[in-house]
Amino acid sequence: MVTSVADRFRIVIGLVLLSVGQGCVSDSRPGLPPSGPFSEQPAPTEALLPQGVAAGDVTDRSAVIWVRTDGPARAQVVWSPERQPEILGKSAVATTAGERDFTLAVPADGLAPATAYRYRVLVAGIAGRPFQESAREAGQGRFRTAAAPDVAEPVTFLWSGDLGGQQRCRGERTGYPIFDAMLRKSPSFLLLLGDTIYGDDRCPAPPNVTGADFLAATLDDYRIKHRYQRGDRFLQRFLAAVPVYAIWDDHEVGNNFSGPSEPLMPIGRQALLEYWPIGTPPEDPTRLYRKVRYGADLELFILDTRQYRSKNSDPDGPGKTMLGAAQRAWLLEGLARSTATWKVIATSVPLSIPKAGNKMVPGIDSWARGADGTGFQTELRLIVNDILQRRIRNVVWLATDVHYVQINAYDPDRDGAPDFHEFICGPLSAAPGKPVPPDPALAPTTLYSEGGYQNFGLIRLDGQSLHLEILDDAGQPRFAHTFPKTGP
Numbered sequence: 001m002v003t004s005v006a007d008r009f010r011i012v013i014g015l016v017l018l019s020v021g022q023g024c025v026s027d028s029r030p031g032l033p034p035s036g037p038f039s040e041q042p043a044p045t046e047a048l049l050p051q052g053v054a055a056g057d058v059t060d061r062s063a064v065i066w067v068r069t070d071g072p073a074r075a076q077v078v079w080s081p082e083r084q085p086e087i088l089g090k091s092a093v094a095t096t097a098g099e100r101d102f103t104l105a106v107p108a109d110g111l112a113p114a115t116a117y118r119y120r121v122l123v124a125g126i127a128g129r130p131f132q133e134s135a136r137e138a139g140q141g142r143f144r145t146a147a148a149p150d151v152a153e154p155v156t157f158l159w160s161g162d163l164g165g166q167q168r169c170r171g172e173r174t175g176y177p178i179f180d181a182m183l184r185k186s187p188s189f190l191l192l193l194g195d196t197i198y199g200d201d202r203c204p205a206p207p208n209v210t211g212a213d214f215l216a217a218t219l220d221d222y223r224i225k226h227r228y229q230r231g232d233r234f235l236q237r238f239l240a241a242v243p244v245y246a247i248w249d250d251h252e253v254g255n256n257f258s259g260p261s262e263p264l265m266p267i268g269r270q271a272l273l274e275y276w277p278i279g280t281p282p283e284d285p286t287r288l289y290r291k292v293r294y295g296a297d298l299e300l301f302i303l304d305t306r307q308y309r310s311k312n313s314d315p316d317g318p319g320k321t322m323l324g325a326a327q328r329a330w331l332l333e334g335l336a337r338s339t340a341t342w343k344v345i346a347t348s349v350p351l352s353i354p355k356a357g358n359k360m361v362p363g364i365d366s367w368a369r370g371a372d373g374t375g376f377q378t379e380l381r382l383i384v385n386d387i388l389q390r391r392i393r394n395v396v397w398l399a400t401d402v403h404y405v406q407i408n409a410y411d412p413d414r415d416g417a418p419d420f421h422e423f424i425c426g427p428l429s430a431a432p433g434k435p436v437p438p439d440p441a442l443a444p445t446t447l448y449s450e451g452g453y454q455n456f457g458l459i460r461l462d463g464q465s466l467h468l469e470i471l472d473d474a475g476q477p478r479f480a481h482t483f484p485k486t487g488p
Contacts (some may be wrong), residue, residue, distance in 0.1 A: 035285040039132070040124065046113065047070065052156070054141070055445070056244045058243045061110065063291075067096075067103070068230075072097060073096050073126060074095055075094055075095045075138075076090060079090045081118075082118050110409065113146065114147040119143075120139070123138040133369060141241065147296070150296060153462075155461055158185065159347065160456035163229060165177075165195060168353065168427075168430050169212060170208055172209055175232045177232070178454055191398065193426075196276070200215055200262075201215070203348075205410070209228070212228040215363050219266070222268055223271050226272075226274070245346075247304065249306065252272050256357050257362075259306050259308060265306075265307070288307060296341065303345065309376075312374060313362045313374060316375045320379065323379065331345070341394055341463050342460075343359060343396070344346070349367060349397070351422050353366055353406070353436060354370040364376075377441060384412050384442065397423070399422060399424045399427060401427035402426065402433050407470075408447070409447060425455055428455075449479065454472065466485070467481075
């Protein structure tokens, strides 16, 4: 039995030498164009990086590279612009350890804006020769940095969520092929809006790949759930080519959880941070809400709707919060100061769909107020009123969670002109939900509402308009609409 990274290296090198004597194998990768950045490179060594690679939290000057080795190892990430491979950046050599389940989140700093980069992951065993003598390339990927804040260029990105729920997990024969449909859209990035795992649900085998037919209750359980998802070849191929901004919703811990009152929240959060390339501030290493500027026309505000929220069962009112005071102030200040044409707010739960709880976790889980008086509508009203009073234009909310598509235009001041929009999509792979009309409190007009299929959203924007498409798991459009910007 192979029990260490060093053992795997000996086997891998032996296989490489054997293949040299037996002839060449095609280097092309299924699902990618022949002229793409991976077409001339061998596939990653799965025995060394069994969950592949990923890049995330990309800015105009930096990125975070994620890797996981299959046991203790030394690792280094090197990167260079695709058009200037001689300009090489590299991380320090780091050792993967069991305390983080052998994962690394490596910052890549000092990058150039609006530039395509290729990165390679070098891995060596713990013992033996110096790293530079013994390291071998174990995986590679690419990303493109954002344009500088004063540079206008079109941006195309995707969003969705809800992966592997209600026993619709990695099919033995199918996996998650929706990611190949997403890859074909050539997005700048993916915004993954939560439920990246279903820690509180089972994945029975068959029909699914074995390994996740249990309910998570420990840190190792949550780690296994993440490893199960990241073992999918379609997801690995996507993440090697497209950077991701990931945030959690409830199923990374448990159904409809509220952070301060949920004892499993700290270990669910730890597993999330171990398995996604999320750049947290050193002074607040568990903070998940963040923003990113993507050229002159997009600023993205990613909310954490779980960690600071009051209990769902508490009556709605001035003392109830989903965001917490600090995050709410951060959002309002960021929106007011933003000079981007489009201000996009990522919320894992929808604005006006009262998502009900159950006997174990009662109370409305989304922003809207329910008939039982629960919800988070008072706090949402504070945010909406601030948007109206400051005349902040071109605000779009993105959501998932309810497992169907709904596109809403809101006119809370009831002057006949929409003040902001909400686009809801998903699931990526979960039981479809049945659409319900939005709550009327914020005067929504529904432009489209449909369930019954797996889906993702695509946004293409510039300084003049935002184009929206909802696409099914084959990449076929089900809805499309272009929204012109308002104001000067």
